[in-house]
Amino acid sequence: MSTSERHTYDVVVIGAGGAGLRAALEAHEQGARVAVVCKSLLGKAHTVMAEGGIAAAMGNVWPEDNWQTHFRDTMRGGKMLNQWQMARIHAEEAPARVWELEEWGAVFDRTPDGRILQRDFGGHRFARLAHVGDRTGLELIRTLQNRLISKRIDVFMECTVLRLLTVPGAADRPGAGRASDEPEALSAPARERSSARVAGRIAGAFAYWRESGTFVRFDAPAVVLATGGIGKSYQVTSNSWEYTGDGHALALWAGAALMDMEFVQFHPTGMVWPPSVKGILVTEGVRGDGGVLLNSEGRRFMFDYIPPVFAAETADSEEEADRWYTDKKTARRPPELLPRDEVARAINAEIKAGRGSPHGGVHLDIASRRDPEYIRRRLPSMYHQFTELADVDITREPMEVGPTCHYVMGGIKVDPSTAAATVPGLFAAGECAAGMHGSNRLGGNSLSDLLVFGRRAGLHAARYAQSLPAHKRAVADDAQIDATAAAALAPFAAALTPGSAQAGTASAEGTASSAGGTTSARDSAGTSVSPSHPPENPYQLQNDIQDVMQRLVGIIRTESELVRALKEIETLRSRARHVAVVGHRQYNPGWHLALDLGSLLTVAECITTAALARRESRGGHTRDDYPSADPAFATLNHVLRLRDGRLVLTTEPLPAMPPELAALFEDAGAESRADRGAPAGGKGS
Amino acid sequence: MAAYDLSLRVWRGDSDSGDLQDYTVGVEEGMVVLDALHRLQQTQAPDLAVRWNCKAGKCGSCSAEVNGRPRLTCMTRLNLFAPTDTVTVTPLRTFPVIRDLVTDVSYNYEKAAQVPAFAPGAPAGDDGHHRMKQSDVDRVQEFRTCIECFLCQTVCHVIRDHEENKPVFAGPRLMIRYAELEMHPLDTHDRRDLLRGRAGIGYCNITKCCTEVCPEHISITDNAIIPLKERVVDTAYDPITRLGNRILRRRR
Numbered sequence: 001m002s003t004s005e006r007h008t009y010d011v012v013v014i015g016a017g018g019a020g021l022r023a024a025l026e027a028h029e030q031g032a033r034v035a036v037v038c039k040s041l042l043g044k045a046h047t048v049m050a051e052g053g054i055a056a057a058m059g060n061v062w063p064e065d066n067w068q069t070h071f072r073d074t075m076r077g078g079k080m081l082n083q084w085q086m087a088r089i090h091a092e093e094a095p096a097r098v099w100e101l102e103e104w105g106a107v108f109d110r111t112p113d114g115r116i117l118q119r120d121f122g123g124h125r126f127a128r129l130a131h132v133g134d135r136t137g138l139e140l141i142r143t144l145q146n147r148l149i150s151k152r153i154d155v156f157m158e159c160t161v162l163r164l165l166t167v168p169g170a171a172d173r174p175g176a177g178r179a180s181d182e183p184e185a186l187s188a189p190a191r192e193r194s195s196a197r198v199a200g201r202i203a204g205a206f207a208y209w210r211e212s213g214t215f216v217r218f219d220a221p222a223v224v225l226a227t228g229g230i231g232k233s234y235q236v237t238s239n240s241w242e243y244t245g246d247g248h249a250l251a252l253w254a255g256a257a258l259m260d261m262e263f264v265q266f267h268p269t270g271m272v273w274p275p276s277v278k279g280i281l282v283t284e285g286v287r288g289d290g291g292v293l294l295n296s297e298g299r300r301f302m303f304d305y306i307p308p309v310f311a312a313e314t315a316d317s318e319e320e321a322d323r324w325y326t327d328k329k330t331a332r333r334p335p336e337l338l339p340r341d342e343v344a345r346a347i348n349a350e351i352k353a354g355r356g357s358p359h360g361g362v363h364l365d366i367a368s369r370r371d372p373e374y375i376r377r378r379l380p381s382m383y384h385q386f387t388e389l390a391d392v393d394i395t396r397e398p399m400e401v402g403p404t405c406h407y408v409m410g411g412i413k414v415d416p417s418t419a420a421a422t423v424p425g426l427f428a429a430g431e432c433a434a435g436m437h438g439s440n441r442l443g444g445n446s447l448s449d450l451l452v453f454g455r456r457a458g459l460h461a462a463r464y465a466q467s468l469p470a471h472k473r474a475v476a477d478d479a480q481i482d483a484t485a486a487a488a489l490a491p492f493a494a495a496l497t498p499g500s501a502q503a504g505t506a507s508a509e510g511t512a513s514s515a516g517g518t519t520s521a522r523d524s525a526g527t528s529v530s531p532s533h534p535p536e537n538p539y540q541l542q543n544d545i546q547d548v549m550q551r552l553v554g555i556i557r558t559e560s561e562l563v564r565a566l567k568e569i570e571t572l573r574s575r576a577r578h579v580a581v582v583g584h585r586q587y588n589p590g591w592h593l594a595l596d597l598g599s600l601l602t603v604a605e606c607i608t609t610a611a612l613a614r615r616e617s618r619g620g621h622t623r624d625d626y627p628s629a630d631p632a633f634a635t636l637n638h639v640l641r642l643r644d645g646r647l648v649l650t651t652e653p654l655p656a657m658p659p660e661l662a663a664l665f666e667d668a669g670a671e672s673r674a675d676r677g678a679p680a681g682g683k684g685s
Numbered sequence: 686m687a688a689y690d691l692s693l694r695v696w697r698g699d700s701d702s703g704d705l706q707d708y709t710v711g712v713e714e715g716m717v718v719l720d721a722l723h724r725l726q727q728t729q730a731p732d733l734a735v736r737w738n739c740k741a742g743k744c745g746s747c748s749a750e751v752n753g754r755p756r757l758t759c760m761t762r763l764n765l766f767a768p769t770d771t772v773t774v775t776p777l778r779t780f781p782v783i784r785d786l787v788t789d790v791s792y793n794y795e796k797a798a799q800v801p802a803f804a805p806g807a808p809a810g811d812d813g814h815h816r817m818k819q820s821d822v823d824r825v826q827e828f829r830t831c832i833e834c835f836l837c838q839t840v841c842h843v844i845r846d847h848e849e850n851k852p853v854f855a856g857p858r859l860m861i862r863y864a865e866l867e868m869h870p871l872d873t874h875d876r877r878d879l880l881r882g883r884a885g886i887g888y889c890n891i892t893k894c895c896t897e898v899c900p901e902h903i904s905i906t907d908n909a910i911i912p913l914k915e916r917v918v919d920t921a922y923d924p925i926t927r928l929g930n931r932i933l934r935r936r937r
Contacts, residue, residue: 104803107817107826109826240744389741589731
């Protein structure tokens with residue numbers, strides 16, 4: 001009923017950031033018919049915001065570097081909760097992915113002998129990040145975008161996917177990503193989860209054009225989710241409006257499993273002033289290039305927060321830390337370059353102790369440590385950003401910074417090698433996939449993750465699709481389409497209360513068709529406007545979701561607050577049933593936001609549920625009531641699924657590492673000094 | 686600057702019709718034009734169509750014309766104006782309006798699709814990888830800071846009020862794309878004929894409006910368009926080269 005526009009592809013890639021574009025290119029390379037579907041214009045995805053670089057052990061600056069060291073850094077940064085197979089594949093393949101970008105036109109900064117220059121970053125033992133000033137993400141996305149254009153791959157821009165289409169499981173399902181224990185039937189589905197029908201297999205996706213508000217149906221046996229993160233469920237975030245957890249929610253509703261959702265990375269340095277820019281990212285490159293963190297007393301407080309596990313390889317005096325930038329043989333790393341979770345917690349603690357900067361952050365000072373010319377050359381967009389938005393000249397005065405929600409380590413549970421989710425035909429890569437980063441991601445490992453696993457997702461999605469002959473390809477029944485369309489149009493059925501909207505007129509256009517929907521259609525994502533409940537404003541609801549997550553599920557968590565958060569999310573969910581929008585379907589941001597609320601609520605519940613279950617502190621999950629890491633949780637991942645419309649959490653054991661890799665972690669401290677070839681005269685004790 | 690009530694005038698409408706509408710929006714210190722538009726959306730005009738993404742000047746989505754000047758609304762501070770000023774926001778004029786401040790920028794993507802892809806030569810390094818000096822890539826990197834906000838395209842008078850030129854002129858954004866490829870140390874294509882023909886470089890008469898509005902401060906005219914013009918002229922119009930070409934062609 002709802003749509004006349006229909007397309008057929010082998011592989012539909014949802015998301016046009018680094019992972020999505022890389023997946024599409026690879027699937028195309030394999031001969032598959034590919035479409036990219038994205039919420040924004042091509043080239044605007046959140047990847048453009050990545051500043052620091054792409055971590056890859058190319059050894060251009062430090063020939064000593066190798067994949068084993070990168071693997072080890074990644075695992076230790078993730079507090080050993082990473083899927084080791086993913087961390088290994090990532091470390092092994094990242095250099096090839098960077099060189100490939102150069103072959104496709106990327107222009108990285110150079111070493112004196114003309115190779116790709118690599119810079120220092122938190123948690124990486126060697127200078128390892130291939131970069132272009134502080135706009136590496138832009139370079140990456142533009143390179144992939146230009147290649148995509150030259151390959152004439154179809155792109156559906158400003159097109160938002162509402163649901164993945166599925167068909168009931170078939171006996172002859174191909175091997176990739178078998179759903180092991182999905183329930184056979186779901187009854188009485190609740191709210192936005194209702195379309196979590198039995199995990200069969202993927203049959204396509206159903207979307208709407210933002211521009212016209214009309215629906216579009218994609219029939220495809222393989223879907224790659226590359227939708228990025230969940231930052232917009234928090235108030236203070238470095239993420240753009242698109243980061244509403246769509247991929248996480250779409251996967252969960254389609255019957256797939258999520259993993260590690262409690263782990264959310266708060267980047268230590270976001271802008272804090274003025275209020276309208278609060279949360280915008282300040283690259284870790286500032287610290288990599290010599291910047292230091294100071295409290296209101298002018299103290300380099302990071303020396304007070306060096307955890308034992310990193311003590312052996314972290315400088316314990318300012319003299320040694322400063323020497324490290326030029327002398328990596330005998331000096332150890334400055335504590336400002338500890339992994340992000342450590343730095344964010346330290347900043348949080350300083351602010352709480354009353355030693356913060358005037359606007360509730362701490363100072364990040366590079367002005368007094370590097371000359372203006374160097375700063376402008378190495379950090380041009382930071383210079384620009386602070387001059388334009390905060391009237392601060394970073395070559396003359398310190399910046400004010402504080403933690404900002406930046407990245408979610410958790411995501412769709414995937415096979416480490418094929419990027420296949422737990423529903424056949426579904427693949428995921430990049431931020432929306434789980435496992436690679438464990439409980440905390442190292443800076444620079446995101447862009448390399450996108451490339452390595454984006455490529456693998458595209459490769460295996462294409463192979464999967466090609467393994468299904470045309471007559472075996474399932475086509476989703478129209479009921480799914482009709483129910484989703486009806487639910488999507490329901491918010492038009494109510495006008496906002498008088499006074500809250502003057503512009504536009506509430507129009508019932510298109511809503512008549514929703515009347516005949518089934519029960520599940522009304523429940524699914526939908527709005528049931530009742531006269532007894534006032535219509536809800538989508539902007540207010542989003543704001544309230546962000547408020548709950550920021551207040552109760554932020555950097556520091558505790559049981560009572562998490563329990564309260566779950567209750568408040570439930571209240572918000574029932575309020576969201578009455579969301580109403582004004583105007584018509586053509587490019588209507590209020591309506592678009594109303595449709596994003598389902599994903600936001602779903603990921604909020606997932607994060608909170610997993611956070612409540614993990615009674616320890618590790619990486620991007622800190623519990624006030626369980627302040628230290630607990631060995632009992634050290635080998636467990638939390639997995640979330642929908643069963644009978646309810647979110648169910650199970651624990652799964654972490655796969656054991658083979659002995660030759662486990663050996664990399666023995667006596668880490670002593671080894672790290674030995675590796676660097678440090679003379680005994682260094683900081684031996 | 687404390688909080689105050691901003692007089693905001695926004696163009697509302699679609700491809701058929703539209704006009705400027707007046708609003709009063711409460712604003713505070715540090716806010717940018719995009720913040721004011723968002724507040725308007727949240728409180729008074731929930732269906733106001735605005736395109737935006739990063740809100741940090743990095744993605745180039747939120748371009749509009751503010752008091753007649755093409756700008757990124759996320760990087761335009763309200764303290765640029767007096768609190769008593771009316772701030773008028775209109776959509777990019779060069780592109781067809783979809784709704785309110787959102788325009789159809791597909792022209793730019795069509796022109797981008799006409800650019801032949803990067804074609805590198807064989808790697809120079811004995812490790813199978815390329816070698817390039819930083820000094821050789823500096824100028825290419827300048828062009829690659831482009832965030833595709835299309836402000837240069839909207840301000841360019843060749844296409845701003847001349848729909849008929851769009852088929853024959855690629856616009857400043859694409860000129861720096863051509864320049865980036867032409868000046869790339871590894872690239873082997875020759876795009877000069879294309880520049881003279883389909884991209885229509887001759888239409889540019891170097892008024893430098895594009896350079897003036899570029900939020901990335903790329904010297905579009907001086908560093909990209911003029912050198913490209915010189916290259917095109919050298920091959921297409923230099924009398925000695927032309928003579929040489931004619932003789933060679935005759936021999937062939």
